[in-house]
Amino acid sequence: MKTPLRVGLIGYGFMGRAHSNAYAKVNHFFDLEHQVVLKAVCARDDAKVKDFAARWGYESTETDWRKLIAREDIDVIDIATPNNTHAEIALAAAKAGKMILCEKPLSMTGPEGKKMVAAVEKAGVANMVWYNYRRVPAVTLAKQLIDEGRLGRIFHYRAKFLQDWTINPELPQGGAGLWRLDVKSAGSGVTGDLLAHCIDTAVWLNGSIAGVSAMTETFVKERKHNLSGKVEKVGIDDACAFLARFQNGSLATFESTRYARGHKALYTFEINGENASISWDLHDLHRLQYFDHRDQGTTRGWRSIHVSDGDHPYMKNWWVPGLQIGYEHSFVHQVADFIRGVETGKPAGPTFRDALETQMVCDAVLKSGKSRKWEKVGK
Numbered sequence: 001m002k003t004p005l006r007v008g009l010i011g012y013g014f015m016g017r018a019h020s021n022a023y024a025k026v027n028h029f030f031d032l033e034h035q036v037v038l039k040a041v042c043a044r045d046d047a048k049v050k051d052f053a054a055r056w057g058y059e060s061t062e063t064d065w066r067k068l069i070a071r072e073d074i075d076v077i078d079i080a081t082p083n084n085t086h087a088e089i090a091l092a093a094a095k096a097g098k099m100i101l102c103e104k105p106l107s108m109t110g111p112e113g114k115k116m117v118a119a120v121e122k123a124g125v126a127n128m129v130w131y132n133y134r135r136v137p138a139v140t141l142a143k144q145l146i147d148e149g150r151l152g153r154i155f156h157y158r159a160k161f162l163q164d165w166t167i168n169p170e171l172p173q174g175g176a177g178l179w180r181l182d183v184k185s186a187g188s189g190v191t192g193d194l195l196a197h198c199i200d201t202a203v204w205l206n207g208s209i210a211g212v213s214a215m216t217e218t219f220v221k222e223r224k225h226n227l228s229g230k231v232e233k234v235g236i237d238d239a240c241a242f243l244a245r246f247q248n249g250s251l252a253t254f255e256s257t258r259y260a261r262g263h264k265a266l267y268t269f270e271i272n273g274e275n276a277s278i279s280w281d282l283h284d285l286h287r288l289q290y291f292d293h294r295d296q297g298t299t300r301g302w303r304s305i306h307v308s309d310g311d312h313p314y315m316k317n318w319w320v321p322g323l324q325i326g327y328e329h330s331f332v333h334q335v336a337d338f339i340r341g342v343e344t345g346k347p348a349g350p351t352f353r354d355a356l357e358t359q360m361v362c363d364a365v366l367k368s369g370k371s372r373k374w375e376k377v378g379k
């Protein structure tokens, strides 16, 4: 008999669906001592939340997240709401002794994130942030290769995350669907939304970032606000590029924009070490490119590893070798690892504390974008 893990999800948008799909699948594909139970979903529109619950198999609904947190039949609170709501919900959930899975970015700012870390650590509750790209098998394989020392000393890290969906100046800001353009809801633009993913992966693969020098730009300065109906100043960064130095001495470049016509979600990274290099591209997510200088000269070259074999990370849980999986599976892997962490007492990352490090890098990037100086990453 498995132990039930009763989930209370807040938010039924893009991530509400991705997480619900992961909860539905995880026990079918991973051997766990816990059985996920879709206990309740919460969002403000009663009719819509009921529809969502019926479609995804949640047992009940709430329209006020405070009521969800107060319920004794919920073990885990899953925060899948806009960024400006993460802290308030997480602080209340920790106080109520609930485990917490929180969407990225952890918080609006580093200081807000610090309060969230203090709250979960004081309450002693399991916690994790949904930086899901770590758990794309090819990215996890990159981590294994680096940890095995295959690359040797790392010199360079290069990452970018490009989109093109906000180029139209007539696009409003704020409200459902467009809260990412409103700084009061999002905290920042591409820095917290997209570069945060790149930073999380980078710190995980290559260690802490010591300092950054950034440039940011807001190409469209004013947009109509969906809630006020008025034209308001745009407070987010539409684009951001920054240089960074890792504590291990390696150099990095990061770039993100929502103004790269033709690119929808082009997240790529490349790492160059003394012995080997690796590179990865979200648009070809099951492949890891690997070059090893120690290979015999006549056949040396970039290998395109199709990360779909049984000895590749997570892959033995899925289909037969050679058959690939996709974006949504990274969330299934994350739930599986979270539950294993609860079962073994060895928490899986990124914890709130890990995600705070990313937040501190984002803060330093935004500060540098304004000061036009190198900024140290705060502790």
Ligand code: NAI
Residues within 6 Å of the ligand: 010, 011, 012, 013, 014, 015, 016, 042, 043, 044, 065, 080, 081, 082, 083, 085, 103, 104, 105, 130, 131, 132, 176, 177, 193
């Ligand atoms: P969305 O706009 O699709 O959905 C947000 C949901 O939150 C909606 O259901 C909305 O009704 C609900 N909501 C807003 N305020 C609420 C409140 N006070 N009480 C209850 N429900 C409330 O947004 P999306 O794309 O799902 O993003 C949510 C979070 O997930 C954000 O923090 C975002 O940064 C993160 N995200 C992470 C991704 C990843 O790759 N890990 C991908 C997309 C989003």
Ligand code: SOE
Residues within 6 Å of the ligand: 163, 193, 194, 197, 265
């Ligand atoms: C923005 O379009 C977005 O959905 C981000 O919010 C996610 O974090 C990223 O994974 C994909 O793009």
